[in-house]
Amino acid sequence: MDLDAFRELLTPRGQEALTAAAETVGDDPVAAVTRLRKIYDAGLTSAALTQAGLRRRAKEKFGADADLMYFTQAGLEQATRREVADHRTRRVVPGSRVADVCCGIGGDLLALARAGCAVEAVDADPLTAAIAQANAEALGFGDRVSVRTADAGAIDPAAFDVLFADPARRTARGRTFDPMGYSPPWPDVLEMVAKARSACLKVAPGIPYEFIPAGAEAEWVSYKGDVKEAVIWCGALAGETDRRATILPSGDTMTPDPDLGQAGHGPVGRYIYEPDGAAIRAHLVAEIAAAVEGHLLDPHIAYITGDVAVRTPWASRYEVHETLPFSLKRLRAALRERGVGNATIKKRGSAVDIDKLRKDLRLSGDKSAVVILTRIIDRPFAFICDPC
Numbered sequence: 001m002d003l004d005a006f007r008e009l010l011t012p013r014g015q016e017a018l019t020a021a022a023e024t025v026g027d028d029p030v031a032a033v034t035r036l037r038k039i040y041d042a043g044l045t046s047a048a049l050t051q052a053g054l055r056r057r058a059k060e061k062f063g064a065d066a067d068l069m070y071f072t073q074a075g076l077e078q079a080t081r082r083e084v085a086d087h088r089t090r091r092v093v094p095g096s097r098v099a100d101v102c103c104g105i106g107g108d109l110l111a112l113a114r115a116g117c118a119v120e121a122v123d124a125d126p127l128t129a130a131i132a133q134a135n136a137e138a139l140g141f142g143d144r145v146s147v148r149t150a151d152a153g154a155i156d157p158a159a160f161d162v163l164f165a166d167p168a169r170r171t172a173r174g175r176t177f178d179p180m181g182y183s184p185p186w187p188d189v190l191e192m193v194a195k196a197r198s199a200c201l202k203v204a205p206g207i208p209y210e211f212i213p214a215g216a217e218a219e220w221v222s223y224k225g226d227v228k229e230a231v232i233w234c235g236a237l238a239g240e241t242d243r244r245a246t247i248l249p250s251g252d253t254m255t256p257d258p259d260l261g262q263a264g265h266g267p268v269g270r271y272i273y274e275p276d277g278a279a280i281r282a283h284l285v286a287e288i289a290a291a292v293e294g295h296l297l298d299p300h301i302a303y304i305t306g307d308v309a310v311r312t313p314w315a316s317r318y319e320v321h322e323t324l325p326f327s328l329k330r331l332r333a334a335l336r337e338r339g340v341g342n343a344t345i346k347k348r349g350s351a352v353d354i355d356k357l358r359k360d361l362r363l364s365g366d367k368s369a370v371v372i373l374t375r376i377i378d379r380p381f382a383f384i385c386d387p388c
Contacts, residue, residue: 075105106132
């Protein structure tokens with residue numbers, strides 16, 4: 001979809017086509033095209049059906065708002081889900097003037113506007129900027145949001161209460177994990193931060209610690225067990241800790257315990273705990289080990305073990321039924337003896353290809369189990385467990 005096709009969607013005839021396209025959801029694609037082509041030209045038919053499909057997919061991230069919003073495929077994939085954006089926005093004072101310098105299709109600026117902030121946003125891509133403005137207007141926030149096509153450097157951070165930046169992490173070659181490959185590059189982002197009263201930077205969860213500026217607070221956020229992002233809070237928005245983990249939708253949060261050192265390691269206990277990824281990224285595994293009265297299986301791998309059954313939102317717990325040095329033959333025999341036909345395979349610190357292993361196990365039976373693969377002091381092990 002190009003900019004002209006999108007603008008046509010915003011016309012009364014375009015809105016009619018969108019309504020008609022939404023009514024074809026679930027129809028055979030050829031039949032849907034044929035039905036709409038009787039009324040609309042090929043370009044408008046294509047744009048309307050594309051939006052109907054994207055809106056259907058977007059409900060998982062945006063709920064009912066998706067029925068009113070506009071998307072591109074890349075924009076939807078990169079957009080922040082509403083629960084995560086709303087969590088982040090709670091730290092921003094309502095009524096703040098916010099500069100969003102890499103706004104995308106507007107998932108974050110919508111959360112800011114919903115919280116009562118006035119947002120001036122830019123995006124380098126004209127179509128994306130137009131979609132962000134249209135989304136703000138469609139959801140009733142047009143009076144709080146202004147979006148224009150411009151590079152991030154076109155905004156003066158000093159003129160705002162908060163700088164929000166979500167630098168693009170995709171290039172022509174695909175996703176980049178190197179902050180120097182972000183757009184704008186990391187040095188340019190930090191230059192903007194230096195001019196801002198406060199800043200919120202949304203970055204990839206795997207950002208190396210050396211890129212986090214001094215005095216900032218880094219927060220890793222997971223949603224239903226999946227790590228979604230890291231947020232770097234700078235200036236007045238930074239808290240009293242240097243790092244934090246937060247899990248959604250519960251909102252539980254964890255910060256370092258200054259009285260704890262590194263987590264110890266020791267023998268396998270009755271249970272294995274798998275810490276939430278946000279806590280692992282935030283280097284808070286020792287805090288979880290202390291909470292469950294456990295220790296690490298290996299000093300360098302984030303599996304905790306212990307004999308006490310502790311319920312915690314910060315880790316999944318598995319009861320260990322069998323421990324064996326890893327070998328395909330031995331593991332296959334043990335699972336068959338237990339009648340396991342369905343195995344959930346998890347691994348950390350293991351080079352085993354899980355898909356290949358599942359095929360090679362050739363399981364049959366009516367029972368289920370969790371198989372955890374890891375290493376302990378360079379020796380590979382397998383644990384047959386049940387989830388608690």
